[in-house]
Amino acid sequence: MLELRDMQVWYGGIHAVQGINLKVGRGQIVTLIGANGAGKSSTVRAIAGLVKGLKGQILYTPHSGPTVNLAGLPPEKIVAKGLALSPEGRRILPHLTVSENLELGAYSRKDKAAIAEDKEWVYSLFPRLKERHWQKGGTLSGGEQQMLALGRALMSHPDLLMLDEPSLGLAPILVQEIFETIKRLNAEDGRTILLIEQNAYAALNIAHQAYILEVGSIVLEGPGRELRNNPKVREAYLGG
């Protein structure tokens, strides 16, 4: 459903992403792993329309309808097409309530009744958010904020859910919870997910397909479990 063809990102003179080819199939969890500064975030930010110096093609095939090139579209158009990004660092609006944060996530939609339904669904996914629906986003704990960020991205009813480092800064028990949720969203709900992670082990465990990024280029790709057992990957990313 999504295919990057020779996608490049330039920040001024810096070639942050040096022509990557990547495919996300419908119903899959695809993960992009790599060290800090490898270009993972730049890649998803480019797909979401946040990057200016973009070259190459971002081909997206929606559920129904022809394939379109997303390169050059503004972020608000891209969300409306069904791609949601939960950005790195969660980026909860701290002065808005939990409920308002979720409603903001549904801004690209007009169907009021379905939005309300989805909100209840997100609350059922994360009962903690329901308990705190009137609280300001800034007063939540890190784990709760991550749930809110995930729920907010889901509120746009995305075809493709992109998660940028959802485990960043969370306690191990919470990391496990988040990964469980991602797995469930894919298995039970049929959601297609593009997952950016530094926590390579956890990501490779749940991914159907994985890409490894080093200094702006993809150096290895294959099914998640296969890469997990690859000696080079074990040495570089899984601590031997």
Add this chain to the structure above:
Amino acid sequence: MNQDLFIQNLFNALTVGSLYALIAIGYTMVYGILRFINFAHGDVFMVGAYFIFFTVNFSIIPWPLAALAAIIGASALGILVDRVAYRPLREAPRISALISAIGVSFLLENLGLVIFTGLPRPAVQPAWLVDPIIYGNIRILPLSFVVPAVTAVLVLGLLFIVYRTRPGLAMRSIARDIETTRLMGVSIDRTIALTFGLGSALAAAAGIMWAMRYPQIHPFMGVLPGFKAFIAAVVGGIGSIQGAVLGGLLLGTVEIVAVANWPELSGYRDAFAFVLLIVILLFRPTGLMGEKMEDKI
């Protein structure tokens, strides 16, 4: 000061304060989102007053509709100014937008001179608003009730939009984090246009009511009220709508009270606003209702 005079002054203060508040809201809303001062805002206030002068005198539509037309016209002007003079500079350093705002301000004032001429014109004053109500020794213009009441309705309407509607949610969200808000599907340009439209509509409403109280309109009438409303916005805490209202009312009160108590100082009337600004900022650098200083990254 006897009681009659007190009541009269109270209403005067409320009236002038309401007008400052209405203008101040436009400064504060634009600042809250774009972090720059729209110096052309006072001139939109002036244009609002001219618009109603023309819609009333050169058409047959009844007064309330003429006022509405003037407000819509000024609102469109505010959106146009943003589109032409500020939007192309969104990625530029903030100082460029600021210079552009000063340019637009001069442009509107001098266009006013060319189109409307510098000759002050008499404002339209519906009799039911300016025939004083006399009660014992108290003389109060109906305007003194109407202006605060209209202001209250407009402010409540604005707060409803900002706190209870989706575009309002987008405005509050952009003020904090533009990039994340875009990721949620909000069009920045449309939301900013709405902000300019709402702020300009309120400024025009203030311009119309101002012209009824001080019934002379001229191309530079927006300069001083604009500056003072800007002060009101800063005093209240720039970025905060409630703060702008509070700052406007406070400024109106200070002016009226000072002049009423020390008539010999009435020549310094305008100076009070600036003294108030300095004193409050010395003690509360972010204004009465301002949040802690936060640099946008």
